[in-house]
Amino acid sequence: MPENTMIEFLEIENDENSSKQRIASLINKCDGNFTMNINKSELKTFPLKPPENSSDNKELVKKVAKDINIENVEGTERIIEMNLGLGVFEQIKEPLKYDIIMDPKGSTSNTSTKPKIIMVDNETKNGAAINELLLPPLARQFVMSLLFTQPINNPVNLTKSDLRLWVKNEEAALAKFDEALEKLSKLSIMTIDQSGYIQMNCEFRERFRDCLTGGGDHQSFGVPCKKPASDRPDIAFLDRHAMKQWEEILHFMVGTESMSQPSAAVLKVVTRAKLMKEGKDRLMITNKGFQFLLQDVNTQVWAFLIQYLDIADELLQMNVVEVLNFFFMLGSLELGMDYSVKGLTDTQKQLLDDLANFGLAYRRKKGSSRYYPTRLATTLTSGNSAVVSSAVTSSASTTTGEDGATEQGFIIVETNYKLYAYTESKLQISVLRLFCELQTRFANMVYALITRDSVRKALKHGITANQIISYLSSHAHPQMKKRIPLLPPTVVDQIRLWEIERNRLEATEGYLYKEFRNQGDYEMVLKYATNHGFVIWSNERKRMFSVTEEGHEHVRTSLINGYDENFTKNIKKSELKTFSIETSRNLLVSDNKELVKKSCNIENVEEPVIKRIRTNKRADPKGSTFNNSTKQN
């Protein structure tokens, strides 16, 4: 391997495509010894050398900091990131079941063993992806800087302070530095041994280098076929295939007639994700499913794949790690290239069949040795979803002959509940059919009515009025958009009214408290329940109120129990006593005590009772509170 090629190879390039091509051509040129060559030559070729020992560093410190021009070290701004385009993963809010693999925090709880397993299982094969996902920019920078500067078997001894010299001597920068190092060590990428030397995990380093240079027998970026097939499908064909397969799923969801039943995997995913639920004789779209339809293609694909991951384990008996690996790999493939199924595990081959079904990949026939990723797959990891979806839709619109209006909006709603949709897309018409009564179909438009029955039908499926309204307004025709308000208020209000009409009954499970002995008790318990937000309904005159089921537990444990223990007995026993108070209101406590002593027929009248009476007599303006009296007891 000529040395100049290597230098070229390690440069950071702006254009992703050209670099990919260059790497591909390099790989084609080289033979199996490729990685070994790198190992030998890398020390010579890599321009940036870390400070070798602390004496050098001390000299560096003496100089004026500003005069030292070390590139890429000033905080995060100037760091050159190697963007592998996996940023999109961070946008997914739904927590994955596999957080343990993805989340550095998750791995901390599992002490030392777990991260290592992850390294072997996953990161070794897909180091680039994981690395990119997890690490803060500074940590990435460390990894990238150290990756090629040290020979694998003879690591240079670096200490923490050596590394610290790479960052600005400012508080914020140092905090980031600490955070970066902590993350790295938590993931076992870097280890700090007892003597304070920092080591990069050898396995990780080796695999990551392989990853980036395309060496080794791993397949993080797919295994391209040696030579392209003579009749390989062009990109337009792949786009058509992708859209056809994907729309088939969407069609199935909205229930377009004459559509064939999708594959078992699709069925499992949609039911598991609650996008559809069992209807009378077939699956019906749900609220969540409708929301799903409103999203752009990229989001849909991701949501779908995440659900797929979820079922892969238990329903399809697949190894989740392999599935996840394949997803990552698929995201880094190049559109229009041939890839070989060689090297895929059985699970991944099975997975490939499913993905071909979803439209993420294309195979000429089942068992073919080549596969082609489609645009849906290659844009999986692109953070630039807007561009993607418009690219896909525009390619779809050219194939189905739609005009550009589909993207901008095509629906006109009139105040008389008539709806005109300028579209030919079967999918869009099917979506409309969910909440409209279709009347007439013309060459380029559909005429429909929004009626009570049609809206109620949609509401019954769990689609909300707001979803319908937001669908109408987001797909409104440009002509409609000139109007303010966008949709006729009568229609919007009526759709909402139809929804409210369905919910005339509101049922809440709970407990009803009644027959309070006195107003004070009632108010005291009510006050407690109100303060905690448990009360559903209350009526002072009837001395009743109801609390939620959850609230009942709280009220009971904290108050009713106390009530029982402290007062029930006493109150019952003191009933007679109360009577005597009413007849002789002016009796003092001391008199009471005398009474107790004198009247031998009243048994067991204890001190608390008298105190209780006294509290009542004080006539607290806010109503005698329980707590006061309890304290006195």
Added chain:
Amino acid sequence: MVKALKGVILKCDSTVKQVINKLNERKQFIIEDLDDTHLFIDAKAVEEVKIEVEKLLEENTYKSDLPPPNEK
């Protein structure tokens, strides 16, 4: 002594309440008539009540049988 009853609190408008009262004549499920817009009923009866009310209200909704007017 305070009584705590388990059940379901129904919130509805007074029209629906009358409908439910009517239903109650057939099968007793109202535990407590709270006020004009609230009822306390047996939890077992909730689903049935919902369906029955829906049915009754549906019967009393006016719908035009006329075909939609032609385009001008």
